[in-house]
Amino acid sequence: MDPHYDLAIIGSGSGNALVTPDFDDKRVAVIEGGTFGGTCLNVGCIPTKMFVYAADLARDVRDAHRYGVDATLEGVRWIDVRDRIFGRIDPISEGGRKYRQDGPNTTAYLGHARFTGERRLTVALPDGREETLTADQVVVAAGAHPVVPDVVTESGVPFHTSDTIMRIDELPRRLAILGGGFIAAEMAHVFASFGVHVTVLARASHLLRHLDTGIAQRFTDLAREQWDVRTGTNVVGVERGAGGAGVRLRLDSAAVVDADLLLVATGRRANTAELGTDAGGLRLLEDGRIEVDEFGRTSAPGVWALGDVSAPYQLKHVANAEARTIAHNLVHHDDLRPLPHRRVPSGVFSHPQIATVGLTEEECVEQGLAHVTYVQAYGDTAYGWAMEDTTSVCKLIADPSTGLLLGAHLMGPQATTLIQPLVQGMAFGTTVQHLARGQYWIHPALAEVVENALLGLRLDAPAFSGDSQTTLG
Numbered sequence: 466m467d468p469h470y471d472l473a474i475i476g477s478g479s480g481n482a483l484v485t486p487d488f489d490d491k492r493v494a495v496i497e498g499g500t501f502g503g504t505c506l507n508v509g510c511i512p513t514k515m516f517v518y519a520a521d522l523a524r525d526v527r528d529a530h531r532y533g534v535d536a537t538l539e540g541v542r543w544i545d546v547r548d549r550i551f552g553r554i555d556p557i558s559e560g561g562r563k564y565r566q567d568g569p570n571t572t573a574y575l576g577h578a579r580f581t582g583e584r585r586l587t588v589a590l591p592d593g594r595e596e597t598l599t600a601d602q603v604v605v606a607a608g609a610h611p612v613v614p615d616v617v618t619e620s621g622v623p624f625h626t627s628d629t630i631m632r633i634d635e636l637p638r639r640l641a642i643l644g645g646g647f648i649a650a651e652m653a654h655v656f657a658s659f660g661v662h663v664t665v666l667a668r669a670s671h672l673l674r675h676l677d678t679g680i681a682q683r684f685t686d687l688a689r690e691q692w693d694v695r696t697g698t699n700v701v702g703v704e705r706g707a708g709g710a711g712v713r714l715r716l717d718s719a720a721v722v723d724a725d726l727l728l729v730a731t732g733r734r735a736n737t738a739e740l741g742t743d744a745g746g747l748r749l750l751e752d753g754r755i756e757v758d759e760f761g762r763t764s765a766p767g768v769w770a771l772g773d774v775s776a777p778y779q780l781k782h783v784a785n786a787e788a789r790t791i792a793h794n795l796v797h798h799d800d801l802r803p804l805p806h807r808r809v810p811s812g813v814f815s816h817p818q819i820a821t822v823g824l825t826e827e828e829c830v831e832q833g834l835a836h837v838t839y840v841q842a843y844g845d846t847a848y849g850w851a852m853e854d855t856t857s858v859c860k861l862i863a864d865p866s867t868g869l870l871l872g873a874h875l876m877g878p879q880a881t882t883l884i885q886p887l888v889q890g891m892a893f894g895t896t897v898q899h900l901a902r903g904q905y906w907i908h909p910a911l912a913e914v915v916e917n918a919l920l921g922l923r924l925d926a927p928a929f930s931g932d933s934q935t936t937l938g
């Protein structure tokens with residue numbers, strides 16, 4: 466007889482948070498086919514930001530002379546940086562696995578799960594055996610994986626993705642990055658700050674296309690000052706480099722890029738291809754994500770999904786928020802909570818740093834929303850003077866009739882921290898006037914950038930819904 470559980474969870478990333486006290490006296494199976502703890506802990510947010518912190522430091526040393534402080538970057542000890550980071554992370558993953566293996570109410574299945582029936586799962590274990598289990602409720606929290614274009618896979622040339630690049634044994638001299646999104650922007654910053662010559666190959670006319678266009682354009686301009694950025698370009702051929710070492714990329718412009726390593730960062734796709742979704746009765750969306758309703762229920766009764774495998778955002782704070790919602794919904798079938806998908810902020814930890822929430826100016830125009838905008842330069846505030854800043858901005862977009870923010874877009878030092886009062890204001894429906902003047906802003910802290918941006922919004926100015934783009938000044 467196959468073992469039966471109250472709850473079976475596929476994926477130990479955000480899914481691991483579902484084992485709440487509500488299940489203390491119930492039986493829970495946690496199934497993990499990869500490294501325990503999932504993407505964010507092992508190959509995502511956490512290690513990348515630990516590398517970014519070291520990269521920021523290296524840049525600061527190089528830039529110190531601008532402030533009359535003479536310093537020389539003597540080198541970056543890659544192996545030491547790498548081992549410090551994973552020396553901290555790997556034990557957390559290991560501890561999490563042991564905790565679930567030895568837990569009073571949990572059983573850890575370490576293998577790849579697939580549906581073989583309704584709420585029936587078969588797990589392929591590393592030793593070749595298979596175990597089957599059933600459950601009253603199943604949560605699919607199986608995440609996503611890097612997509613690699615055919616031109617790369619079919620070439621047979623070795624390449625890295627974000628899953629592997631952080632564990633390499635030595636820094637390459639030249640790194641080519643395919644893609645112009647989040648991972649490309651963050652990894653380009655890390656490796657270039659560590660002294661690697663970085664070439665970024667992006668299809669679009671500018672990097673980070675998801676952003677407000679003005680911000681994306683300025684980011685791309687600043688990126689060109691640091692990295693070799695090729696926009697509007699397609700890679701049409703991938704070969705081994707001269708003498709069989711490294712890689713040679715042929716572009717549609719007939720140009721050639723030579724590099725020692727290739728990092729592919731061209732998006733991530735939901736892990737549903739080998740999940741047996743048909744057998745489980747789970748419908749998929751066109752892009753491979755599991756279809757869920759507003760409460761996280763899949764098309765199969767008793768089966769839920771959360772995080773990258775189903776969410777419209779591939780962000781850890783979204784996966785976490787969904788996990789909190791589903792943890793509630795699993796035990797409150799008569800009082801279901803909707804997945805929290807409104808005003809989702811995100812940050813890109815590159816150089817410069819970027820943070821964004823709400824609508825871009827283009828989206829306001831597309832939706833015909835009356836709006837006013839204001840762009841506050843960091844350099845026009847006291848702390849910005851201290852930083853000798855000439856490029857960083859806080860761009861706000863507000864609805865003049867309600868006084869509420871529609872969007873906020875920051876680019877510059879600490880952008881991901883500075884945006885938080887704006888995220889809060891939007892979440893709690895606080896007006897621009899109240900946010901600006903209903904609280905103190907410490908003088909002369911960098912947060913005055915946000916205060917001044919709020920004060921700069923002219924809610925009585927003629928509202929705009931045309932098609933031009935506010936210049937960043």
Ligand SMILES: Cc1cc2nc3c(=O)[nH]c(=O)nc-3n(C[C@H](O)[C@H](O)[C@H](O)COP(=O)(O)OP(=O)(O)OC[C@H]3O[C@@H](n4cnc5c(N)ncnc54)[C@H](O)[C@@H]3O)c2cc1C
Nearest residue numbers: 476478479498499503504509510578608772773779780781
């Ligand atoms: C390089 C990188 C940097 C990132 N940085 C940030 C950041 O700074 N901020 C941010 O918000 N987000 C960031 N993200 C995104 C974030 O990591 C993800 O959105 C988040 O981790 C998704 O969590 P999840 O629980 O949905 O999936 P995961 O954490 O991926 O967990 C899914 C787990 O399921 C397992 N699994 C899959 N299929 C099966 C199966 N059939 N059987 C058994 N186990 C299975 C996988 O092995 C995996 O461990 C980053 C992502 C990457 C790749």
Ligand SMILES: NC(=O)c1ccc[n+]([C@@H]2O[C@H](COP(=O)([O-])OP(=O)(O)OC[C@H]3O[C@@H](n4cnc5c(N)ncnc54)[C@H](O)[C@@H]3O)[C@@H](O)[C@H]2O)c1
Nearest residue numbers: 614644645646647648649668730731732733779812813814
């Ligand atoms: N700071 C963060 O929150 C953070 C950091 C890293 C990753 N992430 C998450 O992980 C996801 C995946 O990151 P990503 O950078 O791989 O994806 P992305 O969607 O951010 O960017 C993918 C890029 O690859 C390009 N591309 C796609 N197919 C291509 C092809 N065949 N050839 C050339 N270019 C191609 C796209 O135009 C785009 O520029 C992100 O969307 C984000 O949600 C978040």
